Amino acid sequence: MITLAQQIGETAHCSLLQRKARRHGLADLTSIMRLAVARGARHYAPVYPPAESDPGVEAISHEDLVALLLLGAQPFEPFALRCAAQVINLCDLGRLSRLACRERISRPLAHIARAGAAHDSGQAARWQELLQLLGSPLPVPSGRLPHWSRFVSHSGTTRSGTPHTDWLHARP
Numbered sequence: 001m002i003t004l005a006q007q008i009g010e011t012a013h014c015s016l017l018q019r020k021a022r023r024h025g026l027a028d029l030t031s032i033m034r035l036a037v038a039r040g041a042r043h044y045a046p047v048y049p050p051a052e053s054d055p056g057v058e059a060i061s062h063e064d065l066v067a068l069l070l071l072g073a074q075p076f077e078p079f080a081l082r083c084a085a086q087v088i089n090l091c092d093l094g095r096l097s098r099l100a101c102r103e104r105i106s107r108p109l110a111h112i113a114r115a116g117a118a119h120d121s122g123q124a125a126r127w128q129e130l131l132q133l134l135g136s137p138l139p140v141p142s143g144r145l146p147h148w149s150r151f152v153s154h155s156g157t158t159r160s161g162t163p164h165t166d167w168l169h170a171r172p
Contacts, residue, residue: 004080004108005072008140012073013104021068024055029075032068036083039065040090040170043153044083062090063099070105078146082168085112085151088130089123089169097133106137108145115148119165 005012026032031051033041038050039062054060060068068074069084088096100106113134116127153166 001075003072004070004074004076007076008072008107008144010072010104010107012071015071015073015103017064017067017099017103018071018073021060021064024059025053026055026060026068029069029077029080032065032074033077033080033083035060036065036069036087036170039087040172041083041086041168042171043086043168044079047079048083061095062087063092063096066091066096066109067099067103067105070103070108072104078150081108081112081146082150084109085116086168086170088112088116089126090172093126093130093133097130100134106134107140110134110137111140111145112151114139115151119148119152123169 003012021032026035030048033044033048034051035054037045037048038054042050066084066087069080069087074080096109100109110131113127113130117124117131120127151168153168
């Protein structure tokens with residue numbers, strides 16, 4: 001299976017965060033995604049039932065969870081990026097940006113943030129702040145990561161005749 005790093009043309013590094021996650025029972029990407037669902041990324045509960053146990057935010061913070069979902073060494077799974085996009089609203093952006101640099105997830109995180117800045121009207125300023133904190137990571141080539149439309153819910157046509165789009169946020 002191809003890794004996320006291979007998908008975006010990078011080399012994966014050995015992550016101390018991934019080792020820490022394994023010590024807390026998060027042995028693979030599926031268990032990490034199930035934890036994300038348990039922490040509020042409920043849109044994906046039909047595919048990934050919530051984890052039965054959570055090591056707690058003291059052990060695995062929300063920022064750690066986002067990083068684990070975006071690690072280059074993980075198998076490429078678009079659902080993981082979509083879960084990460086939901087959980088970001090629970091994160092402290094300063095901590096997340098520092099962790100992104102350390103864990104080398106700036107490019108996929110910036111991909112999500114650019115989509116959020118353009119399509120999450122209620123949180124556009126927050127996404128812009130995250131982009132500023134990340135600096136200027138190289139963009140991921142088009143078509144390599146999920147399209148912005150995969151991070152939102154489309155309601156279809158409303159009474160006014162216009163479609164309504166909502167960014168998917170984790171609901172703790």
